[in-house]
Amino acid sequence: MTFTLAYALTGLFWLGAALLSLGLVRRAALWRQGRAAPVALGRLITIPKRYFVDLHHVVARDPFIAKAHVAVAGGAVAVLALAALNYGLMLYLPALDALMLLAALLMLAGAMLVRARRKAPPARLSKGAWNRLPKSLLLFSIGGALAALLALSGDAFGTAAQGLALLALAGLALGGAELALGIGLGGPMKHAVAGLLHLAFHPRQDRFSGDKRSTDLKPLDLAAKDYGVEKPSDFAWNRLLSFDACVQCGKCEAACPAYAAGQPLNPKKLIQDMVTGMAAGSGPAYAGNPHPGQAGKVRQGDPHQPIVGGLLDPETLWSCTTCRACVEECPMLIEHVDTVVSLRRHVTLTRGEVPGKGREALANLRDTDTVGGYPLAARYHWAIDLNVPVLLPGEHTDWLLMAGEGAFDMRYQRALRALVKVLKAAGLKVAVLGEVEPDCGDLARRLGDEATFQQLAGKMMDTLGRYRFNRIVTPDPHLFHCLKNEYPVLGGRYDVEHHSQVLADLLERGAVPLKADAAPLPATTYHDPCYLGRYNGETDAPRRVFKGIGIKVVEMERSGRKGRCCGWGGGASFTDIPGERRIPDMRMDDIRATGAEQVAVACPNCTAMLEGVVGPRPEVVELAELVAARLAV
Amino acid sequence: MSTPMLKVAVLVAPAIHPVSGRPCTHPADSAALALGLKLAGSSERLTVLYAGAAADEALAGYLAQGASCVTVLPTAEDADIAPLLAAQIADAELVLCGTRAGGGQGSALLPYQLAEELEAPLLPDALSVAIKGGSVEIEQFLPKGQRRSLAAALPVVVTVHERATPALPYSHARKEAGKVRRLMPVAAKAAEWRYEPGGRRARPLVAASRASGHERMLGAIAADDGKTTGLVVKQGDPVEKAQVLLDYLRDHQLVDF
C-alpha cells in the first residue's frame, strides 16, 4: 500500500513539474513580446539575497503577513524540495518523510494565518481568485502532511490507509494545481514564479546595490526615435515580467494620494491593466477596486494596441504625482512611476496631448526656460537688497545657491530671503547665477517631455560648466534630485546639497548665531517633500534642523518615507485631473490631526500647495524661515 | 466637410517671444495651420510656406504643430515678399495666413497685397472657415463679441484670427519627422517701407465715479440699518420680490427683456 502511494506521489510530482514548466514556457512567451533588456541570465543567483533582504525588508513592515508568508512560502518550498528529492528521485527515505511532515505542518500553520486575514480582508486586497488561495494552501499542506504521515506509519492505519491515501493525493493534487497551473493560466500563484524571476531580472538592478536609492528616471534615446511606450509590447520584457509579480495586495492603492482623492487612478489596477494588455483580453478576473469613478468599465487590451485611450483613460495617467508612495510600499518591488512616465512620454512626445495647464508650462519651458514664462532676469529680483554676488565666469565661490522656479513665487521669496540671511550669518561664501540660470527640466521630464528635459539639462550643464564653485545648495528638492541623481548619466556631476542638509550641519557645528530661547514655540509638525524623503532618503536633516533650533516636532502618521504628497509632484498641479477632494486638502487634514499650529515645509512646491488650502488652518512656514527667526542678528 | 482635392496654402512666419525674444510660433499662424490641416485633409494638398530670412530652427514649432514640410523662400530681410509668395501659390484655391505675423515681413498689409496679386477676394479675421461647394464661408471676428458671416467664391485669401482653432499640440516626434525645404533664393526688390517713430498714445482711464471704493461698495450693498443705499425687500409675495429684482436688473441694463 505504502509503495503504491509512493509511486503515486512520484507520478504526481513529475506531472506537477511538467505542468509548471509548460506554464512557464507559455507565460514567458508573453513576456518575450517585449523589447530586449540588458540583463544577464546570471542574475538568477541573486534571487536568495534579494528575496531575504530586499523583498523581506518591505514585507516585514506588516509583521502579521510577514510571519504568515514566511511560514507558508518557507513550508511550501521545503515540502516541494523534499518531495523532489524523496519522491521525484524515488529515494523513499523515511527520514525525509519526517522532515516533509514538519514542513507541511509549518505551511499549514501559515495557511491558517492567511485564512484568518482573508476572513475580514482590508478593502485594498483583491477578492475573486485570491480568496480561493488560502483554501488551496490548506489543501496542499494537509495533503502533504497526510502523505508524509502515511508513508511513515507503515501499516498502522490498516484498512483506513487506502482512503486516507486517496485523500492525501486529492489534497496535494488540488492544492498543487494552484501552483502548477498558476503561472500558465495567470492565476494567483503566478506571483511565486514571476516574483522570483522579477527579483533576478528587475529593471532597476541598481536598486539592490548598496546605499544609493535608485529613483532617477532613465533617459530616452531620442536620436534613435525612442519615444516611450505606446503598446504593451513596447515595454522591455523584464517590465512585462514585473507586472506579473503583482500579488494584488493593494499596498500601493492604500498609499496613493491620487486614489485617496478620488482621482481616476488606482496603482494596483494600473499594474493589472498592464497585465491585461500583455496577455490580451478584458481582465474579467480582476476583483479589486477599480480606478475611482470607473467601476464596471470593461476594456479590451492587446499587446499590439495602444494602451492610452484603449486600456487606460488618459486621465488615469495624468493623475499620478510621481510621489513614489506606491513603489515604497510594494512588497514585489514593482516600479509604478517608471510605468506611468513611460506611457506619458509616448503621449507627450508623439501627440503632445498634455491636459490642463501642462501644455502651457511645457511651451513656457521651451520658449523662456521657466515654467511660468517669466523673464530669466527676474529670477533673483528678491535678492536685490541682500548683497548676494552674481557669480561671474572666472570667479570662484564656495557655495552656489540655486533658487529654481520658487524664485518667481512671492510667497516663496520670503523663504529664499530667510535662507540667504541664515547662510550669510553663518559666514558662508554664497553666490548665485543670476539671469543665466535656466530651469532644471524636472517638470518637463515628469510630464513626459523628455526632449525638453534633455534640452534644458544640456543648457544647465553648459551653464554650470562655465562657473567655478565648490558646492551647490538649493531649497528645491526637485532641482536637487535632478542635479544629484538624473544629471550624472547625462554627464553632469555636482556636489549638491539640499538646504536642510546645509542648515543641519551649520547648526550642529554651532556656526549659526542663535538668540537665546525666546517665547515658547507653537506646536509644529513637518511635511516631508517626496523628492527629498522618498527620492533621496533624506528625512533626517530637516529633523536635525528642528533639534538645532529647539523645536519639538509632532509627527504626522504619514511622515518620513511614508509621507503623503502635497499634490504638486509629477506636474499633477498642472494637469489638474478632477477628483472628489484635493490632495493638499487631505494633507492639511493630516496636519490638523496632529493638533499643530504650524507646519514646516522644505520645498517651494509644497509651500505653494499647502498655502493654497483655504479656510482656517495651521500656518505654513519654511524651514529656513524658522531658523532665520532664531537668528541673533 | 472638406471638398475633396481642395488645394490649400498656409503662410507662416516665426514670431519673437515677448518675454525671451526667441523665435517661436505665432498663435494666428498656428491657427491658420490647424485650419489648413483640417481643410486640406491630407498633407500632399497642403503647402506651408514661409518667405524671409529666418533660420530653419525658427520654423520647427510649425513642424511640431503638424506641418509635415515647411517650404522656405529665402529672401533678404527687407524684400517685398508679396509678389514672390503670389508666384509660389498661384495654383492654391485657398490661402490661409494669420491676421498678422509675429515678425519678418508678414505685416497686416501682406494679405491684402497678396489678394491683389492673386486677384482673389480677401476674407479677413476668420474664426471658422467652411467650404460649401465652390465657395468659402467664414465667421469673422469683430470686437466686443460680435461676429459676421462672409462668403466668397474660390480661390480666396483668408486671414485667420488667433482664436480660430487651437493649434495641434506641440509634438517632438512631428518636429523630428517634418522637413524644412529651402527653395532657390530669389532676388526681389526691397519693400518700400518708411520707418518713423511711433507716438505714444496715452489713454487715461476716466473713472465712472469719484467716490472711494468703500463708498461705492456701500452704495451697492444693502443692509437693514439704512446706512447703505441698497434696498432690503421683506414685504410682499415672491412675485413682487422678484419684480423688484427684475426692475433693478433692467435699471442697470443687466437684462434686456
Ligand code: SF4
Ligand atoms: S503593485 Fe505591488 S503594492 Fe500594488 S498590489 Fe501589486 S504587489 Fe501590491
Ligand code: SF4
Ligand atoms: S506615484 Fe504616487 S500618485 Fe502615482 S501611482 Fe504611485 S502613489 Fe499614486
